[in-house]
Amino acid sequence: MSRYELVYFPMRGKAETSRLLLVAGGANWSNKTAQWPEEKDSMPFGQMPLLIEYNESGEEVIRLAQSHAIERYLARKFGLAGSNEIEIAILDSIIESIRDLHDAFIYYARKAPEVEKAAHRETYLNTTLPNGLKYLARFLEKNGNNRYYVGNKLSYAELYLYVLVEFATTFEGPEFIKPYPELQRVVDLVQKHTGVKQYVDSPDRVPIFKPPAGK
Amino acid sequence: MAPHLKVTYFNMKARAEPIRLALAIGDIPFEDERLTREQFAELKETYPFGQLPILTIDHKTVIAQQHAILRYVGRFAGLYPEDPIEQAKVDQFLGFAEDINFAVGKTLHTTDPTLKKSQREELSSKTLPKLFGYLERSASQTATGYLVGSKLTVADIVLYCFDGWLRMGVLDHVSPTILDGFPTLMKIVENVRGNEKVKAWNEAH
Numbered sequence: 001m002s003r004y005e006l007v008y009f010p011m012r013g014k015a016e017t018s019r020l021l022l023v024a025g026g027a028n029w030s031n032k033t034a035q036w037p038e039e040k041d042s043m044p045f046g047q048m049p050l051l052i053e054y055n056e057s058g059e060e061v062i063r064l065a066q067s068h069a070i071e072r073y074l075a076r077k078f079g080l081a082g083s084n085e086i087e088i089a090i091l092d093s094i095i096e097s098i099r100d101l102h103d104a105f106i107y108y109a110r111k112a113p114e115v116e117k118a119a120h121r122e123t124y125l126n127t128t129l130p131n132g133l134k135y136l137a138r139f140l141e142k143n144g145n146n147r148y149y150v151g152n153k154l155s156y157a158e159l160y161l162y163v164l165v166e167f168a169t170t171f172e173g174p175e176f177i178k179p180y181p182e183l184q185r186v187v188d189l190v191q192k193h194t195g196v197k198q199y200v201d202s203p204d205r206v207p208i209f210k211p212p213a214g215k
Numbered sequence: 216m217a218p219h220l221k222v223t224y225f226n227m228k229a230r231a232e233p234i235r236l237a238l239a240i241g242d243i244p245f246e247d248e249r250l251t252r253e254q255f256a257e258l259k260e261t262y263p264f265g266q267l268p269i270l271t272i273d274h275k276t277v278i279a280q281q282h283a284i285l286r287y288v289g290r291f292a293g294l295y296p297e298d299p300i301e302q303a304k305v306d307q308f309l310g311f312a313e314d315i316n317f318a319v320g321k322t323l324h325t326t327d328p329t330l331k332k333s334q335r336e337e338l339s340s341k342t343l344p345k346l347f348g349y350l351e352r353s354a355s356q357t358a359t360g361y362l363v364g365s366k367l368t369v370a371d372i373v374l375y376c377f378d379g380w381l382r383m384g385v386l387d388h389v390s391p392t393i394l395d396g397f398p399t400l401m402k403i404v405e406n407v408r409g410n411e412k413v414k415a416w417n418e419a420h
Contacts, residue, residue: 045311045349064303066310073303085287086276092283097264103317111321113330120324135264 002061004029006070007050009036010206012163014067014102015049020159020190021071023199025078031206068095075156087150094139094149094157098164101132105168125172133180136161140182147182147189154193162190170208220288221246224268225255228380230281231268233372234288239416240367241292282309289369296364304363308370311350312377318342319386335388343393350374351397358399360406367410374400375407 004027008015022029032052040046045065051073053061064070072092075081082088108120139149149157165177165187177184190196199205220238224231226249238245250258250267259265263279270284271277278284286309289295296302322338325331350362359365362374378400384391394400407413 044353045307046345047311047314062300062303064307066307066314068310069303069306072306073299076299076302085290086272086278089278089283089287092286093263093278093280096280096283099313107317107321107324113325113327113334116324116326131265139263 001028001056003054005032005052005054006030007032007034007052008048009033012167012206012208016163017156017160018049018051018067018070018074020163020196020199021074021078021080021156023195024080024154024159024193025074026195027074027078068099071095071156071160080154080156080159082150082155083153090139090150091155091157094136095160097132097136098157098160101129102164102167104128104132105171109171125176129168129172129176130179133177133183137180137182140186145182145185147185154189158186158190159196161186162196167208217243218273219246220244221248221271221274222268222284223248223250223271225250225252228376232376232379233369234268234270234281234284236372236376236413236416237285237288237292237294237369240372240410240412241288241294242412243288243292282313285309285369285373294367294369294372296368301364305368305370308350308362309373311346312370312373315343315346315377318346322386332388335386338386339389339393343389344396347394347397347400351399354403355399360402362403367407371403371407375404375413378404 004022006015006018006022006029008031010031010033012019019029019031034043034048034050036048043050043065044063047065049065049067049070051062051064051070053064055061062073064073072081072095075091082091104124108117108124112120140147143149143151146152147158149155161183165183168176177187191200220243222231222234222238222245235245235247255267262269263277266279268281268284269277269279270287278287286295286306296305318338322331322334325334354362357365361367362370378394381389381393382391394404
């Protein structure tokens, strides 16, 4: 059986969907941290998260950057990526759409110029996020409201949605998801998955943000 | 029978050109639908995420999101690897390309012109060269003339399109010739440019 190391900051962020995938896939895996920024340049694209996979003989199979490349790679391995070309493409598009929302949040929260942050937050909360969620909910309706994005099977799209909702409710409060009961049902579904529940409830789970240095 | 494919976007290259080129290279016929802003406004809500580009398959299934479409058509065009590790490397590049888009996009949102100028200058002199530096390093380790493996993939097409877009000089205060400083990447861009089907597509459009 392969062994995986997921290298990232000790927080959820862009690695969390991969962590849920490793858990849901029953993989042999561990978190690793890196000396940052000292180790940055030694990484293939100067970025984390980074997935390192070792085969049974302990040889490195792949060293992979980019959260979505990691997610796709793991999802395919664990049968959580769709069962035909069209399902794969639909799930891809949902992941990328959730990524857009995630990036929009990161933009206003961390990257926008200080003087413009409040304005960008307004746009995010009043337009970007509600619109994005509306479309994500609509996909579920199209699939018959059975809590899955395609077919009748868990995929990494539900896992990423769970991460997004957890993230957004932590920072924006529970109100924004109330208009979308279909999304809440996906969140409930993921929470009930045995492995995921154990991971999420574990006191060892990394925090949503890393604590400030020195604390 | 091969499915009917329609690519819908605005009348420009931007996020649809890699898809159009992939289909052209793969000799896959498709309907190249280009909408005006007014037409888009009317149809927007019918699209999966209210956005373009979209791919419509057999007049019924609609796939949105540029890279989801690119992977889908790439498979049929022989431009997306079958081996999981090679696929992951292409995905890695596509994700990295989105990071580059995000870095550029940040400067598009800024409203204050002085701030925008200084952001663009930082983009041009630091951020983009640094990001392309990682790509150059990775590509020069294998030096096959392609980003992944030893044949053309959708990753190379995306790089070629980005270089073409930069060279149009649409980004104020950003050098249009940034990629000239990265010889391995420039060879890859040249390989795509020299592809017969790419030449034919460019001449026709």
